Amino acid sequence: MKKTRYALALALCGITAFAHGAAPVNLIPMPAQLSVSGDTFTVSAQTPIVVDGSDADARRTAEYLASLTAHTRHLQLQVKTGAPENGAIVLKRDPQAPVANEEGYALDVTPQGIRVVARDEAGLFYGAITAWQLLTPAPGEGDVHVQPVHIRDQPRFAWRGLMLDSARHFQTPDEVRTLIDQMAQHKLNVLHWHLADDQGWRIEIKRYPDLTRIGAWRTPPTTGKQPAPKPYGGFYTQDDIRAVVAYAAERHITVVPEIDMPGHAQAAIASYPELGVTGTRPPVSADWGVNPYLYNVDDHTIEFLHNVLDEVMALFPSTYIHVGGDEAVKDQWKASAAVQARMRALNIKTEDAMQSWFIEQMGKYLAAHNRRLIGWDEILEGGVPPSATVMSWRGTKGAIDAAKLGHDVVLAPAPQLYMDSMQSDRADETTGRLPSMSLQSYYTFEAVPKELNAAQAKHVLGMQATIFTEHMPTMRHVEYAAFPRMDALAEAAWTPVKVRDWHGFLERMPSQLARYRVQDIAYADSAFAPSIDVDRNAAIASGRASVTLSNQARFGNVHYTIDGSEPSASSPLYVRPFNVNLPTTVKAVALADDGTPLAAARTRVLDLPSLRTRGTGELENCAGSDFRLRVQPTPDATSMAPTYLINVFDNCRVYKAAKLDGIAGIRVDTATLPRNYALAHDAKLVVSHKASTPQGELVVHLDSCKGREVASLPLPADAPATFTLQGALAKQAGTHDLCLVFTSPITGPIWGVGAVTLLPADKAAP
Numbered sequence: 001m002k003k004t005r006y007a008l009a010l011a012l013c014g015i016t017a018f019a020h021g022a023a024p025v026n027l028i029p030m031p032a033q034l035s036v037s038g039d040t041f042t043v044s045a046q047t048p049i050v051v052d053g054s055d056a057d058a059r060r061t062a063e064y065l066a067s068l069t070a071h072t073r074h075l076q077l078q079v080k081t082g083a084p085e086n087g088a089i090v091l092k093r094d095p096q097a098p099v100a101n102e103e104g105y106a107l108d109v110t111p112q113g114i115r116v117v118a119r120d121e122a123g124l125f126y127g128a129i130t131a132w133q134l135l136t137p138a139p140g141e142g143d144v145h146v147q148p149v150h151i152r153d154q155p156r157f158a159w160r161g162l163m164l165d166s167a168r169h170f171q172t173p174d175e176v177r178t179l180i181d182q183m184a185q186h187k188l189n190v191l192h193w194h195l196a197d198d199q200g201w202r203i204e205i206k207r208y209p210d211l212t213r214i215g216a217w218r219t220p221p222t223t224g225k226q227p228a229p230k231p232y233g234g235f236y237t238q239d240d241i242r243a244v245v246a247y248a249a250e251r252h253i254t255v256v257p258e259i260d261m262p263g264h265a266q267a268a269i270a271s272y273p274e275l276g277v278t279g280t281r282p283p284v285s286a287d288w289g290v291n292p293y294l295y296n297v298d299d300h301t302i303e304f305l306h307n308v309l310d311e312v313m314a315l316f317p318s319t320y321i322h323v324g325g326d327e328a329v330k331d332q333w334k335a336s337a338a339v340q341a342r343m344r345a346l347n348i349k350t351e352d353a354m355q356s357w358f359i360e361q362m363g364k365y366l367a368a369h370n371r372r373l374i375g376w377d378e379i380l381e382g383g384v385p386p387s388a389t390v391m392s393w394r395g396t397k398g399a400i401d402a403a404k405l406g407h408d409v410v411l412a413p414a415p416q417l418y419m420d421s422m423q424s425d426r427a428d429e430t431t432g433r434l435p436s437m438s439l440q441s442y443y444t445f446e447a448v449p450k451e452l453n454a455a456q457a458k459h460v461l462g463m464q465a466t467i468f469t470e471h472m473p474t475m476r477h478v479e480y481a482a483f484p485r486m487d488a489l490a491e492a493a494w495t496p497v498k499v500r501d502w503h504g505f506l507e508r509m510p511s512q513l514a515r516y517r518v519q520d521i522a523y524a525d526s527a528f529a530p531s532i533d534v535d536r537n538a539a540i541a542s543g544r545a546s547v548t549l550s551n552q553a554r555f556g557n558v559h560y561t562i563d564g565s566e567p568s569a570s571s572p573l574y575v576r577p578f579n580v581n582l583p584t585t586v587k588a589v590a591l592a593d594d595g596t597p598l599a600a601a602r603t604r605v606l607d608l609p610s611l612r613t614r615g616t617g618e619l620e621n622c623a624g625s626d627f628r629l630r631v632q633p634t635p636d637a638t639s640m641a642p643t644y645l646i647n648v649f650d651n652c653r654v655y656k657a658a659k660l661d662g663i664a665g666i667r668v669d670t671a672t673l674p675r676n677y678a679l680a681h682d683a684k685l686v687v688s689h690k691a692s693t694p695q696g697e698l699v700v701h702l703d704s705c706k707g708r709e710v711a712s713l714p715l716p717a718d719a720p721a722t723f724t725l726q727g728a729l730a731k732q733a734g735t736h737d738l739c740l741v742f743t744s745p746i747t748g749p750i751w752g753v754g755a756v757t758l759l760p761a762d763k764a765a766p
C-alpha cells in the first residue's frame with residue numbers, strides 16, 4: 001500500500017530514473033509503452049500550446065486541451081500557431097511519426113517542452129488527452145512539474161465502446177455530451193446509442209411524427225392511493241442528434257445508433273398499431289423486462305423500417321447501424337395467421353428463421369447504402385448474413401460462436417460489462433442488479449475468449465460496457481453506475497495485456513477521482529468506501545463489539561474515530577480489529593497516501609437497536625430464486641435513495657441468524673412498489689403465497705419459509721407509499737433464521753422491505 005506511484009512507473013516500464021519533485025505519472029488508460037528519463041518540464045500559464053497554422057484539426061485539439069486544462073487545473077494555456085518552439089506543448093501531425101496506426105501517438109517530455117506527434121487526427125487527439133492527464137497528476141491548481149516521460153502508445157482494440165440507453169430513461173442532449181466528454185477523456189471511441197425500445201422512442205423521424213408525438217411518452221405506474229402520474233418522456237430532434245454526433249466526432253467518437261427490432265418495438269407499435277401483429281394499439285410500456293410486442297413481417301412494416309433507417313443513416317455517418325435483435329419472444333408471431341402465412345409464402349419453417357429473414361432485410365438495405373449491420377447475439381439464431389457483426393451480451397458464447405463462423409464481434413457480456421449491475425453489496429448502494437460487478441471485475445475482464453484461436457481472435461473488434469437505464473432515472477444514477485468503472489473498462493480496452501496491472505491502476509485512481517470531483521461527476525466510491533463490520537450476535541450477547549474495517553479494493557489508508565468526530569488523516573490508522581463497548585458510533589474514512597479522500601466517510605452506530613436491525617441489502621432471498629434487484633419507490637425517482645432490494649419472482653425476504661432471546665416483537669419498514677415487470681415466459685415462475693385475508697399479510701416463519709408461523713402482520717388495504725408494520729413475535733430462545741413472506745395477491749404491488757428491527761419486550765407494544 002505504501003508503494004509510491006514513482007515506483008509503479010519504474011516497475012511497469014523498466015525505467016532507470018525519475019525526477020524528484022515532479023508530479024506522478026497518473027495516466028488512465030496506461031500507455032502501451034512508457035519510460036521516464038531526463039529532467040522535468042514545468043508547465044505554467046505562460047506555456048503555449050503550439051500547432052501548425054494550416055492544421056485546423058490540430059488547432060481544435062489544442063483548444064480542447066486548453067479548455068480541459070483551464071477547467072480542471074485552473075491553468076489557462078494559450079493556443080498559438082506556428083513552427084514548433086522550445087518551452088511549449090507542441091501538437092504536430094507528421095506522416096513520419098513513429099506510431100503504429102491512426103490512433104497511435106508519441107509523446108515526449110523534455111526540459112525543452114512537451115511534444116506530441118501523430119500521423120493522424122485521432123492519434124493527435126489521444127496524445128493531447130495524455131498530455132492533459134500529465135497536467136492533472138493530482139488534485140491542485142497552477143504550475144505542474146511534468147515527469148520526463150517518453151510514450152509510444154496505441155490502443156489494443158479498435159472498438160472501445162459504451163452503450164447509453166436513452167429509451168428507458170431520457171437524458172438531455174447536454175447530459176449526453178457530459179458522457180461523451182468523459183468517454184473522450186478515457187480514449188473510448190464508440191457511443192452506441194440505444195434510441196428505441198418498448199418504453200420510449202427517442203429519435204425524431206420526420207416521415208413518422210407519431211413515433212415521438214406518441215411513442216416518446218409513457219404513463220408511469222402507480223400503486224395504491226398515489227395521484228395520477230404525469231407522462232414521462234422526451235426525444236431528440238434531428239437538430240439535437242446532429243449536434244451530438246458532431247460533438248462526438250470532434251472527440252473522435254463514432255455514434256452508432258440502435259433501432260431495436262423485431263422485439264422491443266412496443267413504443268413504435270403504440271405510435272402506429274399497423275406495425276404490430278395484433279392490430280390493437282398498446283400503451284407505450286411502463287414495464288421493465290421482455291414485452292411481447294413484435295413488429296409484423298409484412299411489406300409495409302419492412303418499408304417503414306427502411307424509411308426509418310434512411311433518416312437514421314442521414315443523421316449518423318457511422319458505418320455500423322445497430323438493429324437490436326434481442327429478446328424477441330415469438331409468441332405473437334406464432335399466434336398470428338398473417339405471420340404464419342407469410343412464413344409459408346417465404347418457405348420459412350421456424351420463427352427464429354423468420355427473425356433471420358427480417359434482420360436480413362435490414363442487412364441488405366444497409367449494405368446497399370454502404371453501411372454494416374450490427375446486432376445483439378440473438379441475430380445468430382436462425383442464421384445471419386456473413387457481413388453482420390455480432391454484439392455478444394448473453395455472456396461470451398455469442399462472441400465465440402460468431403467469431404468461429406467468421407463474424408466480427410464486440411464483447412458486451414452481461415453481467416460482466418453491464419453497468420446496471422451494482423458495484424458492491426454494500427447497504428448504501430443505490431439501484432441496480434445483483435450480482436454486483438466490482439471495479440476489479442471490470443478491470444480484469446478479458447475481451448478475447450480463450451476458446452478462440454489466433455485467426456478467430458482477429459474477429460474481436462473490441463469491448464463495450466452497457467448502461468441500460470431502467471433503474472437510472474437521473475444522470476446522477478448514470479454517472480454513479482459508469483464511474484469509476486469506465487476507468488477499468490478503458491484500460492482493459494486500450495492497454496496491452498502485459499502492461500495491465502490492477503495494483504498500479506489503484507495507485508493511479510486517486511488522481512482520477514480528483515479529476516471527477518473537479519468536473520462534478522457523481523462517481524461511485526463503492527470500491528473504496530470503508531465497511532464497518534462486527535459480529536452482531538456476539539456484540540448483542542456481550543455488550544462489546546470487535547470492529548473490522550475494510551474496503552472492497554483493499555486499497556488506501558483507513559482512519560477511524562469512536563468519539564463521534566469526523567475521521568481524518570490525524571485519526572487513528574486502522575491496522576487490526578479493535579474492541580468497543582456498546583453503545584459506540586464508529587466513523588471511518590479511506591484516504592490515499594497523499595491524504596486525499598478515496599471515499600466519503602461512513603458511520604455505523606453500534607447499539608442494541610441498530611444491531612437488531614437489518615437494512616434492505618442485508619436481507620436475503622428466500623430459497624428458490626436468486627433474482628435480486630434494487631429499486632426505488634417510483635420508477636422515475638429524483639434522488640438516489642431510498643432503495644429496496646426485491647425479488648420480483650417471490651415477495652419474500654430472510655433475516656438470517658436472528659438472535660431471538662428476549663425478543664417479543666418485530667417492526668418492518670415497508671414500501672409499496674409497482675409490479676411493473678414484463679417477465680415473458682418466466683411469468684409462470686412468480687410464486688404466490690396463500691393469504692388469510694383479501695389484502696394479505698406479512699407472515700414471519702421460524703427457521704425456514706415452511707417453518708412455524710411466529711408473527712402475522714396484516715397489510716393495509718389501500719397502502720400508502722411507505723408504512724410501518726409492527727406486531728408481536730412469538731417468544732423464542734436462541735438464534736434462528738426468520739422468513740418474511742408477503743401473502744398478498746401477485747396482481748397487486750410488490751412490497752419492499754426497507755428494514756426489519758427485532759424488538760425486545762419493553763419496546764414491542766404495537
Ligand code: ACM
Nearest residue numbers: 326327376393414
Ligand atoms: C440486452 O440486454 N437485451 C441486450
